[in-house]
Amino acid sequence: MPRLIEPAAPYDGRQSETALFVARGTRRLLRRLNFSSVTELPLLSGRRADIVALADDGAVLIVEIKSSIADFRTDAKWRDYRAHCDRLYFAIPETMPVEIMPADAGLIVADAYGAEILREAPEHRIAPATRRAVLIRFAHAAAHRLHGLSDPEAMALGVYG
Amino acid sequence: MPRLIEPAAPYDGRQSETALFVARGTRRLLRRLNFSSVTELPLLSGRRADIVALADDGAVLIVEIKSSIADFRTDAKWRDYRAHCDRLYFAIPETMPVEIMPADAGLIVADAYGAEILREAPEHRIAPATRRAVLIRFAHAAAHRLHGLSDPEAMALGVYG
Numbered sequence: 001m002p003r004l005i006e007p008a009a010p011y012d013g014r015q016s017e018t019a020l021f022v023a024r025g026t027r028r029l030l031r032r033l034n035f036s037s038v039t040e041l042p043l044l045s046g047r048r049a050d051i052v053a054l055a056d057d058g059a060v061l062i063v064e065i066k067s068s069i070a071d072f073r074t075d076a077k078w079r080d081y082r083a084h085c086d087r088l089y090f091a092i093p094e095t096m097p098v099e100i101m102p103a104d105a106g107l108i109v110a111d112a113y114g115a116e117i118l119r120e121a122p123e124h125r126i127a128p129a130t131r132r133a134v135l136i137r138f139a140h141a142a143a144h145r146l147h148g149l150s151d152p153e154a155m156a157l158g159v160y161g
Numbered sequence: 162m163p164r165l166i167e168p169a170a171p172y173d174g175r176q177s178e179t180a181l182f183v184a185r186g187t188r189r190l191l192r193r194l195n196f197s198s199v200t201e202l203p204l205l206s207g208r209r210a211d212i213v214a215l216a217d218d219g220a221v222l223i224v225e226i227k228s229s230i231a232d233f234r235t236d237a238k239w240r241d242y243r244a245h246c247d248r249l250y251f252a253i254p255e256t257m258p259v260e261i262m263p264a265d266a267g268l269i270v271a272d273a274y275g276a277e278i279l280r281e282a283p284e285h286r287i288a289p290a291t292r293r294a295v296l297i298r299f300a301h302a303a304a305h306r307l308h309g310l311s312d313p314e315a316m317a318l319g320v321y322g
Contacts, residue, residue: 024312031319036304054300058293132219135296139215142303143197149310151185158192 018093019050019067025110026051026063026091029117035061038142043084044133047077052085052138060126060134063089063108069100078105084134087121179254180211180228186271187212187224187252190278196222199303204245205294208238213246213299221287221295224250224269230261239266245295248282 023039030037035053042048051063062085066072072090081088089106092098098118101107106121126134148155184200191198196214203209212224223246227233233251242249250267253259259279262268267282287295309316 027308027312028315028318031305031308031315034319036301037308038304054297054304056297056301058297132293135300136215136217136219139296139300139303140197140217142300142307143199143215144192146303146307146310147188147192147198149307151188154189154192157189158195 016067018095019065019071021112022065022067022091022093022110022115023051024112025115026065026108028113029108029110029115030061030063036142038138038145041138041141043081043137044130045080045083047080049081049084051091052134054135054138058131058135059087060085060131060138061087061089061121063091065091066096066101067093069096072096072100078102082124084126084130086125087123089117089121091115177228179256180226180232182273183226183228183252183254183271183276184212185273186276187226187269189274190269190271190276191222191224197303199299199306202299202302204242204298206241206244208241210242210245212252213295215296215299219292219296220248221246221292221299222248222250222282224252226252227257227262228254230257233257233261239263243285245287245291247286248284250278250282252276 027037030053035055037051037053039051040048041052049062050065053061053063062081064078064081087106089108090101091108091110092101094109094111098107104122106117107119108115108117188198191212191214196216198212198214200212201209202213210223211226214222214224223242225239225242248267250269251262252269252271253262255270255272259268265283267278268280269276269278
């Protein structure tokens with residue numbers, strides 16, 4: 001039943017099972033910290049964030065998953081995510097060398113069962129209008145996906161169909 | 162697989178299959194109108210809204226489902242929902258007499274496959290802080306439920322567990 005599983009990363013051939021495990025463990029950590037999270041959220045820039053997490057006070061985190069050195073090195077634009085969140089983290093598996101990860105972003109090490117924050121991310125508060133836009137995108141994405149699981153026929157309706 | 166089905170109303174013995182059908186049809190209508198929606202959202206007041214719907218511009222609707230005359234008559238406090246939304250609707254099955262429904266709320270007639278707005282709801286814009294609070298609750302509820310479907314073990318973590 002593949003459509004009942006919420007993919008943790010786009011199935012575009014680049015994403016590995018490792019990335020899916022890292023996403024699962026990271027989301028468990030986020031939940032423990034009382035954040036809710038969604039995967040693969042399209043941002044206003046057109047890029048997709050691997051994980052976006054939301055706190056009770058409206059704080060927004062983005063976590064980008066890097067499952068291999070090659071995966072990290074090909075992403076020249078990771079700083080763009082900063083415009084859409086208050087804190088930016090990378091999440092990596094234990095097999096990744098910690099020292100190649102940029103010191104000016106947060107760092108999470110994860111496996112399939114959990115995760116740990118190795119380095120806190122610097123805070124760069126987004127503007128209220130941006131927060132509102134990210135929050136509405138987050139809410140729409142989560143609600144539409146959930147609705148689609150309970151009523152698949154509803155997915156053909158509306159511009160999000 | 163009951164836990165994969167998102168209930169449209171609390172399973173507390175009062176809710177009928179009719180109410181579930183009305184919820185399904187109403188959510189299809191909302192989606193056609195480009196709203197996302199969640200069911201059973203706990204509000205700040207402690208009450209649960211049957212359906213809360215969100216528009217791209219952040220507008221919030223509440224739809225209360227009334228599947229029988231008795232169901233409507235026992236709800237003396239429906240006006241309380243106004244404090245948490247910009248527009249309030251009732252959704253009823255075709256078997257309900259339209260004339261007993263209050264003229265100062267919107268009215269939707271629904272079956273399991275779709276719905277129609279019989280009367281538009283008057284607008285009473287909520288304060289920005291209230292909108293923000295409802296939006297965060299909506300986003301959290303949808304994301305947590307979706308997360309729980311992909312990783313049931315995560316549900317025991319965090320205050321929302």
